[in-house]
Amino acid sequence: MKTTTILIGLVAPQALAYPGMGRTLAQIQSHRDNTIVKRSTELLGDLKTTKDQDLTPAGSSIKSVLGGGSAIADGSTYKPLGDLASDTCKKSTLCVWYHIVQDLKVAFTDSTGCTDLARGAIRQGFHDAAAWDKDSSHGGADGSLLLSDEMSRVDNLGLEDIAAQTKGWYSQYKAYGISMADLIQTAAMTATVSCPGGPRIKHFVGRKDDSRAAPTGKLPFPYQDADALVRLFAAKTFTSNDLVALVGAHTASKQKFVDTSRKNAPQDSTPNVWDTKFYSETIAGDNKTILIFHSDKSISSYSGTQAQFKSFAGSNGKSLWSPAYAQAYFRMSFLGVNNLNNLTDISQVIPLSQ
Structure with a gap:
């Protein structure tokens, strides 16, 4: 390049x-x-060894997206079979998750767009899933962020509010057979689409929980240079272009600990909206109006990521970024998950894009 x-x-x-x-x-x-536009097409989990003739509809769909297909969910929606407590609903995975998502949506949306809890849910989804790479024996999207002592790590500072809320939801709904791992990723998907402009990403449930703390040293830091981040994400099966798409989630971010003198400073000028101003404003470099992480600035100017970053900052950036982010986060949500062929598609219960 x-x-x-x-x-x-x-x-x-x-x-x-x-x-x-x-x-x-x-x-x-x-x-x-x-x-x-090149994206990773590397397979994950059990799909690496499952023959095509043995794929379930869910496994086939997931394999298609991981292989380069679109991760944007269509406009179909689910109509509940009854109240959550009804026997009919309890027997339906879609019905149970529909009612859960309704609660999430209320917490993630207000008159200005997406809320602080939504911001936290997006980051929480990253932090549970990304604590994994191809050398890991465990970790990934397994709920361990909230089922172990991972929240005591410096990596996870600032997630306390959404962690407490998510644990509360889990206590409320675990009797219906849900996993913490699925709840964390469902919250991330719902939070993304709760920000006006956020993509509605295809979503599956059935992940297994693991209370073992994920390996340390797998998450990115805001002080890292781009070349180190490219290597870090390559070990998780992402290309450098996937990395550029993923950091765009900072469009809905407000930092607390990178610069404590500017607590709650946003990383672009419209943190309640899912847009591409993060890219153009990071390039512009006005670190007084917003707070720009060293890592983001480095990615914006690094030889291997600069062109992609500029493409998202351009006039046609949103139409390029939305499908790229959806596909990259779809992949993120399955890191460390080894039963992909046995998951259930619940994309229909994710709210429609605002």
Whole structure:
């Protein structure tokens, strides 16, 4: 990518030097754009060894998205079979989760857009799932963030409010057979779409809980350089372009501990809305209006991620970012999950995009 950028810079002033130069430049740009949109297609969990003829409908759907298909859920919605306490509803995974999501939605939405609890739920989903890489024997989206002592780690400072709320929801609904792992990821998906403009991401449940604390040293820090972050995420099966898509979740972020003198400073000027201002404002670099993490600034200017970052900051950025984020977070929600072929699709209960 860096070589292509340099080449464009060298030949652009001579665009009319010979017939066909414009076509050559277009081909170079097309190659560059294809590089930009490249996503990970690496399989996860049991799907790595399950033969196609043995795939369930859920397993087939998950495999398709992991392989590069769209992770945006369609507009179909679920109509509840009855009250949560009814025998009919108790027998339906969709019905149980429909009622749970209604509670989540209320907590995640107000008149301005998405709430602080929604922001926390998005980050909480990351922190449970991303404490895993391909060398890990356990960890990932397994609920351990709230089932072990992981909350005492410095990585998880600022998650106290959403952690307490999520534990309360779990106590309320665990009798219906849900897992903490599923609740954490369902909350993240619901919170994302509760921010106006957030994508409605395909979602499955059936993850197994694990009370063992996840391995340490697997989560990113806001002080890291881009090259270190690219390596960190590659070990989790993400490409550098996936990384750029994922950090865009900072559009709905308010920091508390990176700079304690500016507690609750947002990372873009519209933290209640899911948009691409994070990208353009990080590039602009006005660290007085918003708080820019060193890691984000580094990613915005690093040779391996700069072009992707700029593409999301551009005039067509939202249409590029939404599907890229959806696919990358879909993958994130399955890190460390080894029973993907036995999950249940509950995408229909996730609220429609605002």
